[in-house]
Amino acid sequence: MFQWSRNYAMCKTCGTTAIKHIATGLCSNCYTRIVNSENRGQKPIQSASDVKIMLTKEYLEVEYLTKNRSLGDIAKDCCCSRQYVFSRIKHFGITTRSKSDARTLALNGGKLIFDQCFDKQSVEKVLKKxxxxxxxxxxxxxxxxxxxxxxxxxxxxxxxxxxxxxxxxxxxxxxxxxxxxxxxxxxxxxxxxxxxxxxxxxxxxxxxxxxxxxxxxxxxxxxxxxxxxxxxxxxxxxxxxxxxxxxxxxxxxxxxxxxxxxxxxxxxxxxxxxxxxxxxxxxxxxxxxxxxxxxxxxxxxxxxxxxxxxxxxxxxxxxxxxxxxxxxxxxxxxxxxxxxxxxxxxxxxxxxx
CATH class of the missing domain: 3.10.28.10 (Homing endonucleases)
Structure with a gap:
């Protein structure tokens, strides 16, 4: 028989005990509703074949080399992982940037985020050049x-x-x-x-x-x-x-x-x-x-x-x-x-x- 996780006997949102439990304190219906709400307006995930068609050599040369965009930014536009973008770049023989160059671009864009502790409190800080x-x-x-x-x-x-x-x-x-x-x-x-x-x-x-x-x-x-x-x-x-x-x-x-x-x-x-x-x-x-x-x-x-x-x-x-x-x-x-x-x-x- 299905069991709720420790400290939960029902869904903390709707109170049901009958629907399958999928996340801590949430039934499957409430979990799906929350996820859909958080992702409303975002691009739908595309199939692997669609992404492959988008990530052409010409497209990557413009976005990665000419515009100096990061793997993560390209991946967001194409709704895929940055690892897949990197594999396509290697497949086409496009020269990849060094870690030092990638870090410099991230610094210029204010994308390097780290946690620093002050007086026992974690504070998120953004590194910039x-x-x-x-x-x-x-x-x-x-x-x-x-x-x-x-x-x-x-x-x-x-x-x-x-x-x-x-x-x-x-x-x-x-x-x-x-x-x-x-x-x-x-x-x-x-x-x-x-x-x-x-x-x-x-x-x-x-x-x-x-x-x-x-x-x-x-x-x-x-x-x-x-x-x-x-x-x-x-x-x-x-x-x-x-x-x-x-x-x-x-x-x-x-x-x-x-x-x-x-x-x-x-x-x-x-x-x-x-x-x-x-x-x-x-x-x-x-x-x-x-x-x-x-x-x-x-x-x-x-x-x-x-x-x-x-x-x-x-x-x-x-x-x-x-x-x-x-x-x-x-x-x-x-x-x-x-x-x-x-x-x-x-x-x-x-x-x-």
């Missing part, structure tokens, strides 16, 4: 020097793991990451680099009892950008042994402004005086920075050592020196190349005087 000016760090310019300063302070370069599905193994890929509390700075970096990558938001968390504040991140995986940054002198372990790069004199102020937007601060003291400070984990870097500013007429400040879990070094300016620093960093600079909040603290203070 990120557009970026790959030659951005290959030659000096005001924009390049400014973004380089941000990368030196809030950025990181490293080699990460990426799954190679073809060989079921991991391969090393270059990674460039910039993390900032303020999305404005990252959005400006994106525009300057002609980049359409998505910014990701990380909630405030605790790691081994240490608080990690909320932040936004911009992540890129690009060999050309990575190689150019390493040629300039950036390393993966830069925080404590970072060396000031060799920069043409005319671009120094843009690089320094980028550094200040990253690790610098501008504020009013308790007495109402404007102050500016810069903190760095590398003593060699901050000494070089102080010497360069001194060479441009900004008085060489005193560097103080700050003890803690990791030793850092701080330089601080106030009074008339701050005005010289303000003019040096911001004179005739487009607003696309500075953090608005820090600029306004400077600007509003001197406008009120």
């Amino acid at each position: 990120i557009h970026v000016n790959e030659a951005f760090f290959s030659s000096w310019s005001d924009k390049m020097a400014y973004v380089l300063g941000i990368v030196y302070t809030d950025g990181n370069i490293y080699t990460g793991n990426s799954m190679n599905n073809e060989h079921k193994s991991y391969k090393k890929v270059p990674k460039i990451s910039i993390v900032q509390k303020e999305p404005e700075l990252l959005e400006k970096v994106k525009k300057l680099m002609d980049c359409d990558a998505t910014l990701y938001y990380r909630k405030e968390k605790y790691y081994n009892g240490v608080k990690s504040g909320a932040a936004y991140s911009l992540s890129l995986s690009n060999y050309a950008l990575f190689n150019d940054l390493t040629k300039i002198g950036l390393t993966s372990d830069k925080s404590l042994d970072m060396v000031f790069p060799d920069i043409p004199r005319e671009y120094l102020r843009h690089f320094i402004r980028g550094c200040w937007d990253g690790d610098g601060s501008v504020f009013l003291s308790s007495m109402g005086y404007i102050c500016a400070s810069y903190v760095c984990g590398s003593k060699e870097f901050i000494v070089k920075l102080s010497d360069i500013l001194d060479g441009f007429g900004v008085y060489k400040g005193t560097i103080s050592e700050q003890k803690g879990k990791n030793t850092s070094y701080k330089i601080r300016y106030h009074g008339e020196v701050c005005y010289k620093l303000f003019k040096y960093m911001y004179d005739n600079v487009d607003k696309s190349m500075y953090l608005q909040r820090k600029y306004e603290i400077f600007d509003n203070y001197y406008k009120s005087k």
